[in-house]
Amino acid sequence: MNLLKNGLAALLILLLASCSERRPAEAQAQTGPLTRSTAGPAPTNMQGLATATFAGGCFWCTEEIFEELKGVQAVVSGYSGGKEANPTYEEVGSGQTGHAESVEIYYDPKQISFATLVDVFFRAAHDPTTLNRQGPDAGRQYRSIAFYRTPSEKKIIEDAISRVNASKQYSSPIVTQVVPFQRFWPAEGYHQGYFRLHPGEGYVQSVSTPKVEKFRHKFPQLLRKPL
Numbered sequence: 001m002n003l004l005k006n007g008l009a010a011l012l013i014l015l016l017a018s019c020s021e022r023r024p025a026e027a028q029a030q031t032g033p034l035t036r037s038t039a040g041p042a043p044t045n046m047q048g049l050a051t052a053t054f055a056g057g058c059f060w061c062t063e064e065i066f067e068e069l070k071g072v073q074a075v076v077s078g079y080s081g082g083k084e085a086n087p088t089y090e091e092v093g094s095g096q097t098g099h100a101e102s103v104e105i106y107y108d109p110k111q112i113s114f115a116t117l118v119d120v121f122f123r124a125a126h127d128p129t130t131l132n133r134q135g136p137d138a139g140r141q142y143r144s145i146a147f148y149r150t151p152s153e154k155k156i157i158e159d160a161i162s163r164v165n166a167s168k169q170y171s172s173p174i175v176t177q178v179v180p181f182q183r184f185w186p187a188e189g190y191h192q193g194y195f196r197l198h199p200g201e202g203y204v205q206s207v208s209t210p211k212v213e214k215f216r217h218k219f220p221q222l223l224r225k226p227l
Helices: 002-017 059-067 089-093 114-125 151-167 202-218
Strands: 050-056 072-080 100-107 144-148 177-180 184-186
Touching: 050 114, 059 072, 059 100, 059 114, 059 202, 100 144, 100 184, 114 144, 114 151, 114 202, 144 151, 151 177
Parallel strands: 144 177
Antiparallel strands: 050 100, 050 144, 072 100, 072 184
């Protein structure tokens, strides 16, 4: 009986932690004051800035990781990789669109390079070896994608894949798609800065926070101070 109870409890925890079952916090009762998010919209003045786009599972976590890097001016959560215009969270979450949850990163290349962003993406931002899956989240909307805008960026991504595969950091080879960037659609406002706005939310505590902490431990030299 105890084994049965323990098994049911473990299954319940997994279901509660699933990103595919998460409900936006605006639809949940809040039990405490919200913290201030550092997330903002895309910069209106792009002078001196460059843009990078990645998909690596739930954007609540990926957004926070790239926000914490020195030289990154803003990160926006959204959808990319599909042909549908103006997709909604529900549509993308159904797995019926071609989009994946993605982040668009606006950065100063004088302070941080595209190669460094790619390195963080492959080595600490997500698991690039799981096909259409990140942890408890399954479906094409959670697939790993590295988008490139120039032939130089494509080579940087491909070189990084070869290097990480050769390092044997992961027990399986990288399955990340390397595709030309087409279009990015910002997600609904309640998704922006979600990690900091809702630190007590179940999915954030059980899935996002461990991933962010792992990144901080791996790349302490790249962290902005203060966060």
